[in-house]
Amino acid sequence: MDEALIGEPLETTSRSGDSISVTIRFRPMSEREYQRGDEIAWYADGDKLVRNEYNPMTAYAYDKVFGPNTNTQEVYEVAGRPVVKAAMEGVNGTVFAYGVTSSGKTHTMHGDQNSPGIIPLAIKDVFSIIQDTPGCEFLLRVSYLEIYNEVINDLLDPTGQNLRVREDAQGTYVEGIKEEVVLSPGHALSFIAAGEEHRHVGSNNFNLFSSRSHTIFTLMIESSSHGDDYDGVIFSQLNLIDLAGSESSKTETTGLRRKEGSYINKSLLTLGTVIGKLSEGKASHVPYRDSKLTRLLQSSLSGHGHVSLICTVTPASSNMEETHNTLKFASRAKHVEIYASRNKIIDEKSLIKKYQKEISFLKQELDELKKGMPAGVSHEEILTLRQKLEEGQVKMQSRLEEEEEAKAALMSRIQRLTKLILVSSKNTIPGYLGDISSHQRSHSVTEDDKLDVPRDGSLLIDGDNQDSPSSALSMSSDAYASIHRRSSSKWNDNLSQAGSTITETTQVGELISGSCCTSKLPIIRMTFLVEQVKMLAGEIALSTSTLKRLIEQSVNDPESFKTQIQNLELEIQEKRRQMRVLERRIVESGEASVANASMVEMQQTVMKLMAQCSEKGFELEIKSADNRILQEQLQNKCAENNELQEKIIHLEKQLASVSGDKLLYPSEHSEQCASNECVEEFRKKLQSQEIENEKLKLEHVQTLEENSGLRVQNQKLSEEASYAKELASAAAVELKNLAGEVTKLSVQNAKLEKELQATHELVKSRSSNLQTGNGGNRKYHDGQRTGRRGRFTSRVNDGSGMVHDDFDSWSLDPDDLKMELHARKQRESALEAALAEKEILEDEYRKKFEDGKGEGGSSGK
Numbered sequence: 090m091d092e093a094l095i096g097e098p099l100e101t102t103s104r105s106g107d108s109i110s111v112t113i114r115f116r117p118m119s120e121r122e123y124q125r126g127d128e129i130a131w132y133a134d135g136d137k138l139v140r141n142e143y144n145p146m147t148a149y150a151y152d153k154v155f156g157p158n159t160n161t162q163e164v165y166e167v168a169g170r171p172v173v174k175a176a177m178e179g180v181n182g183t184v185f186a187y188g189v190t191s192s193g194k195t196h197t198m199h200g201d202q203n204s205p206g207i208i209p210l211a212i213k214d215v216f217s218i219i220q221d222t223p224g225c226e227f228l229l230r231v232s233y234l235e236i237y238n239e240v241i242n243d244l245l246d247p248t249g250q251n252l253r254v255r256e257d258a259q260g261t262y263v264e265g266i267k268e269e270v271v272l273s274p275g276h277a278l279s280f281i282a283a284g285e286e287h288r289h290v291g292s293n294n295f296n297l298f299s300s301r302s303h304t305i306f307t308l309m310i311e312s313s314s315h316g317d318d319y320d321g322v323i324f325s326q327l328n329l330i331d332l333a334g335s336e337s338s339k340t341e342t343t344g345l346r347r348k349e350g351s352y353i354n355k356s357l358l359t360l361g362t363v364i365g366k367l368s369e370g371k372a373s374h375v376p377y378r379d380s381k382l383t384r385l386l387q388s389s390l391s392g393h394g395h396v397s398l399i400c401t402v403t404p405a406s407s408n409m410e411e412t413h414n415t416l417k418f419a420s421r422a423k424h425v426e427i428y429a430s431r432n433k434i435i436d437e438k439s440l441i442k443k444y445q446k447e448i449s450f451l452k453q454e455l456d457e458l459k460k461g462m463p464a465g466v467s468h469e470e471i472l473t474l475r476q477k478l479e480e481g482q483v484k485m486q487s488r489l490e491e492e493e494e495a496k497a498a499l500m501s502r503i504q505r506l507t508k509l510i511l512v513s514s515k516n517t518i519p520g521y522l523g524d525i526s527s528h529q530r531s532h533s534v535t536e537d538d539k540l541d542v543p544r545d546g547s548l549l550i551d552g553d554n555q556d557s558p559s560s561a562l563s564m565s566s567d568a569y570a571s572i573h574r575r576s577s578s579k580w581n582d583n584l585s586q587a588g589s590t591i592t593e594t595t596q597v598g599e600l601i602s603g604s605c606c607t608s609k610l611p612i613i614r615m616t617f618l619v620e621q622v623k624m625l626a627g628e629i630a631l632s633t634s635t636l637k638r639l640i641e642q643s644v645n646d647p648e649s650f651k652t653q654i655q656n657l658e659l660e661i662q663e664k665r666r667q668m669r670v671l672e673r674r675i676v677e678s679g680e681a682s683v684a685n686a687s688m689v690e691m692q693q694t695v696m697k698l699m700a701q702c703s704e705k706g707f708e709l710e711i712k713s714a715d716n717r718i719l720q721e722q723l724q725n726k727c728a729e730n731n732e733l734q735e736k737i738i739h740l741e742k743q744l745a746s747v748s749g750d751k752l753l754y755p756s757e758h759s760e761q762c763a764s765n766e767c768v769e770e771f772r773k774k775l776q777s778q779e780i781e782n783e784k785l786k787l788e789h790v791q792t793l794e795e796n797s798g799l800r801v802q803n804q805k806l807s808e809e810a811s812y813a814k815e816l817a818s819a820a821a822v823e824l825k826n827l828a829g830e831v832t833k834l835s836v837q838n839a840k841l842e843k844e845l846q847a848t849h850e851l852v853k854s855r856s857s858n859l860q861t862g863n864g865g866n867r868k869y870h871d872g873q874r875t876g877r878r879g880r881f882t883s884r885v886n887d888g889s890g891m892v893h894d895d896f897d898s899w900s901l902d903p904d905d906l907k908m909e910l911h912a913r914k915q916r917e918s919a920l921e922a923a924l925a926e927k928e929i930l931e932d933e934y935r936k937k938f939e940d941g942k943g944e945g946g947s948s949g950k
């Protein structure tokens with residue numbers, strides 16, 4: 090049936106947007122599809138149409154159609170970048186991939202090492218935009234959740250299971266979801282990688298790594314301008330969604346997979362209904378609440394932000410109907426209208442504002458400390474202190490140390506808060522955080538510097554690369570390898586920054602400039618180093634678990650996993666090496682800077698660890714004591730066991746001797762026949778008894794054999810008897826038939842004889858008439874014959890046993906009649922002979938049957 094062209098060719102998504110951006114992405118035909126002889130059923134006709142190969146009148150138009158050879162970067166430029174850009178300007182955005190299982194959603198959203206997906210590309214873009222936006226501060230947070238079997242789980246916090254959806258003035262949100270502040274693309278990607286570890290993935294007959302849940306990666310963006318441009322804080326949200334694929338009846342699933350599949354299908358059905366309702370544009374009820382997915386997407390779908398829908402499809406003919414459904418869904422979605430507008434939030438609610446206030450307060454305190462006027466310390470007190478210093482330097486020294494510590498703690502707090510706020514390195518705003526350019530610092534690359542470790546944890550912006558932010562923020566392929574069900578490595582992201590000189594550009598630079606710079610550098614670095622070691626440890630744990638999984642998977646097919654396993658092992662080794670170097674650096678930094686907050690933190694950690702250690706030690710002691718007791722008990726049990734075994738052996742020996750005695754000396758004679766004669770006699774008796782026994786055994790065997798022979802005979806006879814019985818009953822039936830036949834023939838014979846006689850008489854009387862009348866009229870005689878023809882009926886046996894009337898074979902000629910009579914008589918006698926024969930046979934069978942019955946009965950006895 091011809092399908093009308095639905096939708097019209099549209100502009101690409103770069104427009105300001107009054108409807109959802111809908112794009113279609115074809116994946117290439119898979120090897121499996123080629124092998125089973127699939128053909129191309131749907132294809133991209135130009136860059137806006139999808140057409141059916143078998144029915145070219147069926148075609149759909151979209152914003153953009155990507156053919157099977159398009160790479161994800163191209164898809165991102167059209168379907169991702171405009172949404173990301175708008176989100177950075179304060180307009181909410183949602184990008185999601187929709188399609189049947191194995192159509193390429195995860196490939197599009199997450200991608201892999203060679204082809205990064207929309208999510209990593211968007212993250213990279215976000216940081217590039219920050220770099221290109223001087224005069225603006227950003228604070229980025231991420232959350233990552235999955236909807237599995239209609240249950241929301243926090244992928245960043247394994248304890249956050251079955252979370253609830255709530256609603257406030259700004260829309261729906263997930264209560265208690267963990268949000269992490271992110272500082273660099275690699276940092277954000279490492280959270281995704283960690284989250285992917287917890288995502289539900291399973292295999293079906295179409296996809297080895299089929300997503301069993303919908304995932305929503307959310308980037309929360311807070312931004313504010315400085316100085317005169319300050320216009321409040323803007324908050325926006327960017328949702329990047331990888332949906333689980335709908336499953337058709339062709340998807341072979343059982344048990345758990347089927348349950349998952351039904352949840353997936355149900356929520357996608359609700360999504361379809363919601364889209365359908367929204368596309369109608371009527372003010373009818375939209376069932377957002379029917380699934381968690383639509384509930385969470387409610388504010389996006391109801392038009393408060395940009396939405397980009399990427400529908401992934403396969404061209405294969407075997408999935409023609411499923412692809413058609415996806416195309417129809419996409420077509421409906423095209424009619425949903427959106428009214429995206431820029432968000433703002435009141436300053437008090439903004440996290441960035443809170444941090445900024447705290448920073449300026451702490452900075453004031455620090456200034457006072459620097460001036461030697463610590464808050465809460467009076468001038469007299471300082472004089473006294475100075476006096477005391479003169480009197481006792483030791484006391485003063487400790488006081489100074491305290492001050493140093495307070496300063497260091499403040500600096501650490503400032504630095505920690507500052508590094509959460511991201512600004513472009515091109516930013517040169519005076520006053521707020523100082524002159525950035527004056528904070529640039531160069532130093533030579535040491536062995537450790539080559540470690541690709543971000544040196545300050547901020548944006549990781551390389552001063553040398555200021556003009557090419559993408560380079561500064563670029564992620565190496567290894568970083569992408571960390572995403573999409575693989576282990577992650579955020580450290581490699583910064584590899585590109587290694588050079589002969591590293592220039593650090595950081596807001597923290599202010600704190601490490603001037604006189605402070607040399608003495609406080611280790612403090613700041615220490616914090617990062619500790620953070621980095623922690624993250625590396627996480628990475629290693631992640632990689633190790635991936636390795637474990639790969640090793641498990643490789644059991645059936647070791648060859649295909651070999652290189653992957655080797656690479657992962659190398660990666661883990663490398664990370665371990667990096668961690669060792671970092672630890673060495675921490676120790677060195679620790680030695681160089683005694684009084685710093687990081688050290689305090691470190692010390693606290695060490696103290697905690699030591700406390701844990703002593704707790705563990707205590708536990709160990711208890712366990713060892715328990716162990717000792719258990720071992721003693723075990724030894725006792727072993728000894729008891731040995732004793733028991735000895736006893737058993739002894740008893741067995743006793744038993745053997747007793748039974749031997751019993752054989753030789755039966756009880757009634759045991760005492761009287763102790764003499765040799767008695768024994769001899771008894772032996773003889775025993776021998777004869779044994780011989781007799783043997784005989785009996787032999788007889789028994791013979792009897793058994795005979796018995797079995799008789800049984801066989803009996804069996805045969807009963808078989809024969811039943812056969813004879815069958816024959817006899819068959820013969821009886823035949824006999825009955827024959828008897829009936831004979832009776833009939835006899836009756837007929839009698840009739841015929843009568844007729845013959847009558848004919849004879851008639852002939853006689855005619856001949857006498859002829860002799861007396863006009864004599865020998867041949868003609869009359871012939872006419873008479875002819876005239877009478879057929880008057881009598883003849884019963885003729887046609888050879889098949891059937892007897893029927895033969896009107897034509899009959900005439901009144903006496904000779905004929907005689908012959909006929911003769912023939913009949915012959916037949917009659919033949920039948921009688923057959924009857925007799927049958928009777929004899931029957932008698933024989935009967936006899937046999939009787940005999941068989943008699944014998945069967947006797948042998949059965």
Ligand SMILES: Nc1ncnc2c1ncn2[C@@H]1O[C@H](COP(=O)(O)OP(=O)(O)OP(=O)(O)O)[C@@H](O)[C@H]1O
Nearest residue numbers: 116117190191192193194195196296299300333334
């Ligand atoms: N555009 C593409 N180019 C090359 N390969 C692709 C493309 N899209 C998908 N694939 C490959 O097809 C397979 C299935 O893709 P993917 O896992 O992304 O499907 P999916 O739609 O996410 O499936 P599910 O819903 O089951 O999770 C993967 O091996 C993937 O690498």
